[in-house]
Amino acid sequence: MNGNTQLIGILGYPVSQSKSPVMHNAVFTELGLNWAYVPLPVHPDQMERALKGLIALGFRGANVTIPYKETVLPFMNDLSPSAHAINAVNTISVTPDGRLLGDNTDASGFIEDLQENNIDVQNSTALILGAGGSARAILYGLLQAGCHEVTLLNRSLDKAHQVVQEISASFAKTNIQTDILDETNLARFSNANLIINCTSLGMKANADQMPWYDHISFHKGQIVYDLIYNPNPTRFLEKAQQDGARILNGLGMLVHQGVLSFTIWTGVQPPIEIMRKAILE
Numbered sequence: 471m472n473g474n475t476q477l478i479g480i481l482g483y484p485v486s487q488s489k490s491p492v493m494h495n496a497v498f499t500e501l502g503l504n505w506a507y508v509p510l511p512v513h514p515d516q517m518e519r520a521l522k523g524l525i526a527l528g529f530r531g532a533n534v535t536i537p538y539k540e541t542v543l544p545f546m547n548d549l550s551p552s553a554h555a556i557n558a559v560n561t562i563s564v565t566p567d568g569r570l571l572g573d574n575t576d577a578s579g580f581i582e583d584l585q586e587n588n589i590d591v592q593n594s595t596a597l598i599l600g601a602g603g604s605a606r607a608i609l610y611g612l613l614q615a616g617c618h619e620v621t622l623l624n625r626s627l628d629k630a631h632q633v634v635q636e637i638s639a640s641f642a643k644t645n646i647q648t649d650i651l652d653e654t655n656l657a658r659f660s661n662a663n664l665i666i667n668c669t670s671l672g673m674k675a676n677a678d679q680m681p682w683y684d685h686i687s688f689h690k691g692q693i694v695y696d697l698i699y700n701p702n703p704t705r706f707l708e709k710a711q712q713d714g715a716r717i718l719n720g721l722g723m724l725v726h727q728g729v730l731s732f733t734i735w736t737g738v739q740p741p742i743e744i745m746r747k748a749i750l751e
Contacts, residue, residue, distance in 0.1 A: 539603025579727025
């Protein structure tokens with residue numbers, strides 16, 4: 471690193487579990503780019519200052535992770551069509567004149583990971599757990615990909631309704647149900663073809679938790695996807711695998727959304743296998 475190094479950060483709280491710095495820095499090295507990607511833990515009451523700091527310190531951009539994908543919206547000068555539709559930002563670009571441009575690569579990253587694993591969501595049913603920024607992106611991606619029927623469960627029903635109302639506005643025809651994330655509804659919708667955990671339950675700090683119940687069974691033929699990739703597997707995925715379901719974690723989505731973010735910042739298409747290898751190692 472020197473005075474010409476171009477900086478990218480990741481804004482979150484916490485960010486110690488993130489593999490994004492390893493992934494992006496490996497590609498910067500591979501391509502001989504004088505860029506660096508750094509973790510930026512930001513306390514909840516400091517987000518506006520942190521974003522102004524990106525501009526003041528000459529950062530070229532940043533990723534945004536839990537719990538700030540919606541928090542940063544009011545501070546963006548402009549939004550991409552996907553970020554506007556999803557109403558959440560995971561990728562920020564800083565222009566030379568100090569403007570903050572918000573984008574969202576999560577939806578495309580998720581669908582590209584499913585496609586890479588030969589999973590077609592057309593005419594299938596999906597169950598989304600949670601209603602945060604990541605859940606918004608997953609719902610948007612599924613509807614874009616032609617998913618036949620989606621159910622979204624969240625502890626706050628008002629927030630679930632809000633997410634569905636906002637996302638469905640971008641589509642002419644949708645079949646979306648919402649309800650409370652509780653034991654009764656998990657059992658009621660447990661036969662969905664694809665089940666995705668978009669909550670933070672199961673992350674390293676609370677690895678003993680999961681957004682499910684031991685007595686509610688998964689079954690063979692189902693695909694259970696946890697956006698959490700550290701620890702691997704989560705309790706949620708362990709349970710699903712024991713019941714015979716096919717499991718995937720968020721590592722593939724992380725890599726695919728990272729490719730898209732990298733291209734937005736640098737204008738260069740990165741080698742995806744270098745990113746994947748860096749994380750796995």
